[in-house]
Amino acid sequence: MIKMPHVIPSYARFPVTFVRGEGVVLWDDQGKTYLDFLSGIGVNNLGHCHPKVVAAIREQAGRLIHTCNLYRIPLQEELAKALTESCFAEQVFFCNSGAEANEAAIKLARKTMFERKQSHRYEIITTNNGFHGRTLATLTATAQDKVQRGYAPLPAGFKYAPFNNPQAIEQAIGENTAAILVEPIQGESGVVIPDPGYLPALRDIANRHDLLLIYDEVQTGMGRTGRFWCHQHSGAAPDIMTSAKALASGVPMGACLTTAKVAAAFSPGSHGSTFGGNYLASSAALATMEVINGEGFLKSVAAKGDYLLEGLRRISANHKMVTDVRGCGLMAGIQLNSPAEEAVSVCLSRGLLVSCQMGTIIRMLPPLIVGTQEIDGALSVLAGVLNDLF
């Protein structure tokens, strides 16, 4: 492990230092170039240093970076409007990360039931192997032992059910249930894609039991899957949705989006964030949204996603250790029948950034502005690595 005497070692880091980025390409401090097919874990959806985002940040940094939420922030209001126009939502709360966005969603669900005079309904049902963040509440929502270990006692009010199994969710519902929280595609557990009827079935269950349906679109949102929001493939809207990661292209920002009816449970003092939705982050997010909303952008994500998936399927046909290839838009998982860490590390040494999920899955989250030539380049590195290692 690399020694960094003054940094708490909560990450196992590769011995690589990047010093510059442009589009899909990163340069390290030795001058070597890399194809970034991880996008800072789904953050750099527009690639590195997109000129529109850079210009917006530069301009805003020279004018006003931060005031606070005790005063109006017109850019935040503009961003909230743009976000609501992208989906079911009518109002937005801004924070700084995915975990915080999910905290806001969990608090909002509880407060909604409190305001309905049903404060006994505080429980949130989440799914096995989901990922919702690292704060105490969101790691409790994250039904994975490796994330929860050592942090007992965990907050009360979370229950787990298998993913992609609406019946199991319905069976888990009890008199204390307030909400169901799911990722439309499980990202951290290796791009696990549910059946097309899954979200509509959850919508139906939430309606019948008068529960709130919450989607965590922290990883799947902002165009990643070829729609602005992943759940839009299914037509089943949630009551609350969270976003972060790519929202402001790397300036930390999270958001909790909901209907006006649900949002009414929050009033001044109910929830807050010093930085949430400040001028700098809002300017970066507005520029990001403008690019994603551009003519033909999302269609091109879907087309390039299909191209990537076809290439991965070709590789899997020639490599027995690949047991499954799955993807939606530019989010792909390659399941191996053996550990994937070494393959990921050799990919890095050959100039390709991907990640290892759940020990045996290679995940690709390339920037949405990736070109087919760059996809070809990544496929060729991956095929070479699988050839040489297995």
Ligand SMILES: Cc1ncc(COP(=O)(O)O)c(C=O)c1O
């Ligand atoms: C689906 C999902 N939700 C929440 C989070 C947590 O986001 P953050 O690390 O910004 O707190 C992540 C991070 O990987 C995620 O993938």
